Amino acid sequence: MKEIVLIGTGPMALDYARVLTSLEIKFKVIGRGEESALKFESQTSIKPIVEGIDKFLKSNPNQKGISFIIATGTEVLMPILKKVLLADADSVLIEKPAAISIEELLENEDFLKPYGDKVFVAYNRRFYASVQEALKLIEEDGGLESMNFEFTEWAHKIEPLQKAEGVKENWFFANSTHVVDLAFFIAGKPKDWKAYSLPGKLSWHPKTKFAGAGITDKGVLFSYSSNWESAGRWALELLTKNRRIYLKPIEKIFIQKKGTLEISEHQFDDSLDINYKPGLYNQLEDFIKNNENKLLTIKTHIENSKDIYTKIIN
Template sequence: MEEHKILVVGAGNMAQEYARALDRLQIGSVVLGRGAESAAAYHAATGVMPGTGPLETQLDALDGQLPENAIVTVNAMHLAEVTSMLAARGVRRMLVEKPAALDLAEMDRLLAAVRPTGAKVFLAYNRRFMASVRRARQIVAEDGGVLSIKADFSEMARRIAQLGKPQRELDTWFYGNSSHVLDLAFHFLGPVRRLDALTAGTGLVSWHPGASIFSGSAEAEDGALMSWHANWAAPGRWGLEVLTPERRLILQPLEQLRVQSHAGFPEVPEELDLTDETGVKPGLLRQLRAFLFGDEAENLPDLEEQARNMQHYDVIRTGGSWQSQASLGTAQRAGRG
């Protein structure tokens, strides 16, 4: 790979994770940071000194040598702004940290900015590429598909309250953090036909005064069902269960996989090939391969898929119902008949 093939915007902790993965792939990078403190920490961890200062100025300084591929790993509140700027500047392909936009309105603005440029934007949900999830996908294929899914995106609210995050980020925590679990759930479920959600717990979590208890169900177009229950006001942890005709696949924590069969109650740990997860963040190396080389590219969500999923997240977050236009049309035709 030629040196400086990829642009990395952001120099925080996640950028350091990407640096380790890019080093494994022997791919050079141009790194554009912001402040001197994060740049110094990145330099200490990687040996590379990022640029600092206003992003527009740093991009101007590249003087026509802007890479066509970029990784956007800035603070969540600036993801949409930076992605739009890079698309306007001619970056053709981007891997953007989740959630790309912090609410539906910001996502609409981002889509409006990106679509006319023709840029391809993909979402960095690295958990889709973890060994546990890859093995679960294999089992689903072996067993003939998904029957149902159970998801839990409970958050450690008291710990989060001590992180010192900006209120904007806390208000949209559902999109920026809980979507890690829900993205996986919808990834296994497939296209959704309808979704019904209930919420409760208003005022129980100080930094998130809206709902803190979430429950509901969804139906996929192929008839598979999904249910979720999450409670941010009580102790809990993320988890996902994927049920096939032959096995119950338990991802809790998500990085591990236990399997229950019809033979009995034991949940047997699945042996996983962790070769690509040694020394790097789980899933990150294979995610980069998907983005750069097309390996397992079908598992890399693009901006349009994220926009559709965020419509589901918004209903789950606030309560209510959603139906696909196709199913609404079917219902209307049936009603008229």
């Protein structure tokens, strides 16, 4: 059983703590702010070590055999990751997208290469009950034939958010890649494709309109579109020979059978996603049990950032 250190005491760390407690995993919590640590303790009955990661590692320089979960603000993900890796951490689950920007991620590519298969980026939508059910339906139908997806962001909701410098400016990488990663996790990596993007009137993000299409290495035709200055939402449409599977919203499944116009909700067991942050329970269980089949390695995340995300945004 892994020995776990959870870094962070904010909302995301609270979600991890609930799952770890449910799994009966013993873990330490490292925080740096008294106020958030007190709130964390009041909600979990777990007292964080409030000294920050630097002091903790100075007192405990050798972390061999220890696994870390990094659940902090986006702006400090990469600096903390580097520190725990240099302390010889056994494995790391780091919150998405592991860096504040594609540029910061790629700047650290050489440093991260030796750790490419021991660091995992927590794209938890891969583990949604809806996604796992959709994969079963796709297999029943003999495979996926085509896919449409959308990653529209609600700019009017994002505009007033108080975020660290650089977070909103890289919102596509920080947030929209949740959907893009999921789409190509299901359909395969894009192989032959075209991508288009245009700037808009947002002061905090360089591009607001996106479209593209192509074929993946699994032979799945795909298209996507997104306009952050119009209406829309995150969504996937997965087409098999028998039906169109709508994940819209992604937590639910709606089905349109071939030869019909009716769209009906498909029921499945999503109790874990109701009781915990969606996808988190199964993701964390896989990390703890070294079941890496669905987990995203930092090595693949770097490849995706170079081959997919950079092409979409530019």
